[in-house]
Amino acid sequence: MADTMQFDLVSPERRLVSVPVREVRLPGTDGDLTAMPGHAATIVTLRPGIVTVVDAQGTATEFAVTGGFAEINGESVSLLAERGHARAEITQEVYNEMMRDAQRAHRGVEARRESVGDEVVAASAKMLGDMHALGTHIGLDPNQSTVPE
Amino acid sequence: MPSLKALKNRIGSVKNTRKITKAMQMVAAAKLRRAQDAAEAARPYAERMSAVMAGLTAAAAGSEGAPRLLAGTGEDRRHLLVVLTSERGLAGGFNSSIVKLARQHAEELLGQGKQVAIMTVGKKAREQLRRDMGQFFVHHVDLSEVKRIGYENARDIAREILERFDGGDFDVATLFYSRFESVISQVPTARQIIPAVVEEGQGGDSASALYDYEPGEEAILSELLPRSITTQVFASLLENAASEQGARMTAMDNATRNAGEMIDRLTTQFNRSRQAAITTELIEIIAGAEAL
Numbered sequence: 292m293a294d295t296m297q298f299d300l301v302s303p304e305r306r307l308v309s310v311p312v313r314e315v316r317l318p319g320t321d322g323d324l325t326a327m328p329g330h331a332a333t334i335v336t337l338r339p340g341i342v343t344v345v346d347a348q349g350t351a352t353e354f355a356v357t358g359g360f361a362e363i364n365g366e367s368v369s370l371l372a373e374r375g376h377a378r379a380e381i382t383q384e385v386y387n388e389m390m391r392d393a394q395r396a397h398r399g400v401e402a403r404r405e406s407v408g409d410e411v412v413a414a415s416a417k418m419l420g421d422m423h424a425l426g427t428h429i430g431l432d433p434n435q436s437t438v439p440e
Numbered sequence: 441m442p443s444l445k446a447l448k449n450r451i452g453s454v455k456n457t458r459k460i461t462k463a464m465q466m467v468a469a470a471k472l473r474r475a476q477d478a479a480e481a482a483r484p485y486a487e488r489m490s491a492v493m494a495g496l497t498a499a500a501a502g503s504e505g506a507p508r509l510l511a512g513t514g515e516d517r518r519h520l521l522v523v524l525t526s527e528r529g530l531a532g533g534f535n536s537s538i539v540k541l542a543r544q545h546a547e548e549l550l551g552q553g554k555q556v557a558i559m560t561v562g563k564k565a566r567e568q569l570r571r572d573m574g575q576f577f578v579h580h581v582d583l584s585e586v587k588r589i590g591y592e593n594a595r596d597i598a599r600e601i602l603e604r605f606d607g608g609d610f611d612v613a614t615l616f617y618s619r620f621e622s623v624i625s626q627v628p629t630a631r632q633i634i635p636a637v638v639e640e641g642q643g644g645d646s647a648s649a650l651y652d653y654e655p656g657e658e659a660i661l662s663e664l665l666p667r668s669i670t671t672q673v674f675a676s677l678l679e680n681a682a683s684e685q686g687a688r689m690t691a692m693d694n695a696t697r698n699a700g701e702m703i704d705r706l707t708t709q710f711n712r713s714r715q716a717a718i719t720t721e722l723i724e725i726i727a728g729a730e731a732l
C-alpha cells in the first residue's frame with residue numbers, strides 16, 4: 292500500500308490546498324478521527340476546529356476550518372469547508388470575523404426558535420461553543436468580537 | 441441632403457461612440473477572463489458536492505421521512521421563481537433572455553392555476569418584470585455594491601430562500617440564470633433547486649454503497665442539503681457573471697463594428713457632398729467666365 296494519499300482542501304471559491312500526505316486528523320462532529328492511507332471510505336461532517344495534515348516527511352501543518360465535510364477513501368481525503376485557513380493565516384481579525392458569523396447565525400436561529408425547533412438552536416449553540424474552543428486552542432481571544440445589535 | 445457641417449458633426453459623434461463601445465468591449469473581455477477563472481476555481485467544490493449529494497439523495501429519495509428539501513412539501517402549488525440578472529444593461533440580449541424565460545415559466549404556471557412568487561437578484565430583472573409581474577415580487581437582492589461575487593452573496597440569497605421555505609411560503613423553487621457555454625453563446629436556463637432534483641446515473645448507486653457515513657446518512661443529508669442549495673446558487677451566480685461579460689463583449693464588438701461601418705458610410709457621403717459643392721462652384725466660375 293502506498294504510504295501517502297492525496298489531500299485536498301476545497302472552499303467554494305477555490306482549491307486551497309492539494310498535497311500528498313501521510314495522515315490527516317479531522318475534527319468530526321461526533322469526535323476527532325485520523326485518516327491514513329487505506330482508510331475505509333467514509334463521509335464525515337466536521338465541527339469548527341483544527342485539521343492537522345502530516346506529510347511524508349512527518350511535518351505537520353494545521354488548518355482551521357469552520358465546519359464542512361470530508362470525503363475519505365483509501366487514496367484521498369477531500370475536505371469541503373466553507374472557510375478554511377492555514378493556521379498561520381488566522382489573525383485575531385480573521386477569527387473575530389468567523390466568530391461574528393457564528394454569533395450572528397446563532398442569534399438568527401434563536402429568534403426563530405418557534406419555527407425551527409429546539410434541536411436546531413442547540414446545534415447552533417454547539418457550533419458557537421466549538422468556535423469558541425477553536426479560538427482558545429490557537430491562542431486567540433474569543434471575546435473580542437461583538438455583533439452589533 | 442444634410443449640410444457639410446452637420447455631416448462632420450455626425451461623423452465626430454459616431455467616432456466617439458465607437459471609442460466608448462471599443463473600451464467597453466475591452467473591459468468586458470478582461471472581466472470575462474476573471475469571471476471565467478472564478479467559475480473555474482469554484483468547480484472542484486461544486487463537483488464534489490454534487491457527487492456526494494448524488495450518492496446520498498439516490499439512497500434517501502425513496503425512503504420515508506426524507507428531508508423536506510429533498511422530498512418536497514408533497515404539493516406543487518406555490519412556486520418561487522428566483523430570477524438572477526445583472527445590475528447593468530448594455531449586454532445584448534443577456535438580461536432580456538433570462539427574464540423572457542422566467543416570464544414564460546410564470547405565465548405557464550399561472551395558466552395552470554398555480555401561485556407564483558418572484559424573487560429578483562439584480563436590478564434588471566426587477567425593472568423588466570415590474571410592469572406585468574410586479575404584484576408577485578416578494579424580495580429583491582441588490583448586488584450593485586458587489587464588485588466580485590463571493591460565496592457570502594450566494595449564502596445570503598440561499599438563506600433568504602431557505603427561510604421562506606421553512607416558513608412554508610412555497611413548494612417549489614426554481615433558479616433562472618444564464619449558462620455560460622462560450623463567449624458567443626449563453627443559454628438562459630431554469631434549474632429547480634427545491635425540492636432537490638436527484639441526478640440519475642451520476643455514480644448514484646456505486647458511490648452510496650461504498651461510503652460509511654458519520655454521523656448517520658440522514659443527519660449528513662439534512663446538513664448538506666442547505667449547503668448544496670447555496671453551492672448551486674453560487675455556481676449560478678458565477679455562470680451568470682461570466683455570461684454577462686461574454687454577452688456584453690459580443691454586443692460591444694457588434695456595436696463597434698456597426699459604428700465603423702457607419703463612419704465609412706458617412707465619410708463617403710461627406711466626401712461626395714464636398715466634391716459636389718466644389719463642382720458646383722467650378723461650374724459657376726466657368727459659366728461666369730464664359731459669359732463675359
